[in-house]
Amino acid sequence: MSEAVSQAVSEPAEEPARGSTGSGTHRVPALEVRDLSKSFPGVKALEGVGFAAYAGEVHTLLGENGAGKSTLLKTVFGVQRPDSGEILVDGKPVSFTEPSDAMAVGIAMVHQELSLVSEVTAIQNLVLGRERRRLGVIDWREARRRATAALERLRFDAPIDVPVSRLSVAQQQLVELARAISTDARIIIMDEPTASLTSAESERLFEVIEDLRSAGTAVIYVSHRLKEVLDLSDRVTALRDGCLVGTKRRSEIASEDDLVQMMVGRELAALGVSGSGAEPGEEGLRVEGVSVPGVVDDVSFAVRRGEVVGLAGMVGAGRTELARAVIGADRRSSGEVYVQGERVRIKRPGDAIAAGIALLTEDRKHQGLALDMTTASNVTLMDPPGRGGLLSRRRQKAVATEALKPLNTKMQVDKPVRTLSGGNQQKVVLARWLRTESNVFIFDEPTRGIDVGAKGEIHAIMRGLADAGKAVLMISSDLPEVLAMSDRVLVMRRGRVVAELDRDEATEESVVRHAAAE
């Protein structure tokens, strides 16, 4: 299975082919990890993992969810301590007890989960912990200068003087990136930085990464987007189940399939989950004239049963806001919703659930799960099994186990959701909504930040729902996903639906043109 990969494993410390500005044959890696192991109760997260990243190199870490990437990054950044093994910076062993120790030796990290202080401005976030003082007080003029410079490199166009909580997720991600860049770190770790970025924003990031590489920074990059990995990487190190699969040079990797094989040790069907081809049936969901002041402007559309409709657009175009207004999570100033031809009155999310509309939110941790509750509780949140206000824990467990079965996953349903991997957390959310047997499913960025294997499963689930006669609306910023999955594509721009494209009309160019046109 992994024969080919294991054979191709070059000595981990081998020098990268590209970007070698060093002179001697034996350059010291900027960051080297040797034989790192880390266990959590019941889980071996990492076992004897090692890799080396050189200055002027983009080194990608590849692996499915749960492969140990996050744990590896956390130990390198001082968030967690390894049980054994060594971390070397410029050839010298280091030992971090806190992230500040890692920062002190020139390591910066862009976290996958946003780690900004949401109530303060972009400027404050950028200089947080690194404020320069003049006469004992923070020099805000200097801070602004520093922040502006870093944000300009990313062509950040949102206000920098408002609390970051008022920015979109993508904008916050850019602030997070700018923070890492502005530290002048020599080693920058980026954990799925493009997960919430649009393609235009990602392009800017890639330019910045190129700059960093030329400037001799070691960039450690994690992404599930294989095209990105091919475009950016000098070398790729793959992990599987906490173990090292191996490191390959870019020149040894021919295609995305090679990457997938490194990662999962098997070939996967490509992202070719096409439309069903079957004739869509009657109307499942119709939305008429929905407006939310300032974000959604008089939007009407319909999704037929058996159909997957993609909702594309730039981040900030109002797609999430539209979905939230439809299900009554946010107040709308006007607009009506029809399910299977009948008008439904939706004032609060409970009404939408009763009407058979399910919304699977974008941000799992904040809008999808109560992390300290058990999997069973989370799955049965909207209708805990029981009678007359009493709750049957036994049936709750059984119901949850049953709901998770089709999702091809094994987990103990009486453990807190917090202990699960990202992919499994996503499945818990899925299980909750699938068992509502709604007629309309709205997915908001369903595969953001999850690995190829799980992505394929979720695509299959969406398609399966459509085939079972459900109306499926999928909000996604992942253009290939939109094109592969959708029977029709709606494009939103500035709060309005500006285009409706049939399968044949929808191409990367046409969608982007509508999404971005002025």
Added chain:
Amino acid sequence: MSQSTLTPPESATPTSGGGTSVDLRGLAGRAARQGGLIVVIIALVAGFGIARPFFLDPTNLMNVLLQAAVVGILALGQTYVLLTGGIDLSIGSTVAVTAVSAGLFAQQVPAPLAILLAIGVGALCGLANGLLITVTGITPFIVTLGTMSIYAGLALIIAGGQAVYGIPVAFENALAGGVAGIPIPVFLFVVLTVVSALVLKYTIFGEYLIAIGGNSEVARLAGIRVGQHTATAYVVAGAAAGLCGAILTARLGAADPTLGADLLLTAIAATVMGGTKLAGGQGSMAGAAFGAIIIATLTAGLTSLNVQAFYQQVAVGAAIILALLVDQVARSRKA
């Protein structure tokens, strides 16, 4: 008391530290945290008993439980609120209002009705808190800080600025008396603890409170009526305070309108000692009850050792911090 089966799984963070494993396993199984608290209670009682043998006298022990009962019932009510991620600072003042109300009602109507009316007044105080919080969206801390002062003022106004005397004996007997040697407040305390623990684990109301405290946006998107359930938690806390007010009036034979601040802080201390998170989403009713018993034991024991009240305060404060510290260490060792 075998609380082991009543403890909600949310709080069942097995703590290996803090006691002998034999005791833990025997007493509490999964709910090792409660086991730890029981070990602490036993250790305290044994310690004080060695120093002052009369401490082990059944009458004295029952007296300790009686002291724990009022704080304990208050702590149970507070736990409902803390679970939602809120806090009720007004429960102490609610005790004052309801103590006075109970005294005045007792002079007019039969004892059982007077008790129910006092509980009703408490529930109304809680309802006002709940509605203010859920309708205005002002944070619970601020709302109840305000009502804490309002209710304290109301208690004094209703009582005319002084204690209400002339409580009928029938009323005193109804709450201060005993059945088979067990004082009624202790009986109520035990029953309410068991009922609350069951509510938390085996009712949808309990499940929803935990969900709201864990993540209120998730709860809302799942169609749970967050405001309604949150407000209900405050009503429960108010009603619990109302019962405490009635008990105190019966026990003292007079209604003191200046009761309050002390009870509030002790009740919160008991709650957090029992493993309830101030951030919401995790809590234990049995834990709150044990916390109240630990504080009462400590206070009574130190009194028996002739330790001055000032030093007692220091000791109780240290105990709270120590309890949470032990918990933290146990947790981090687990992680």
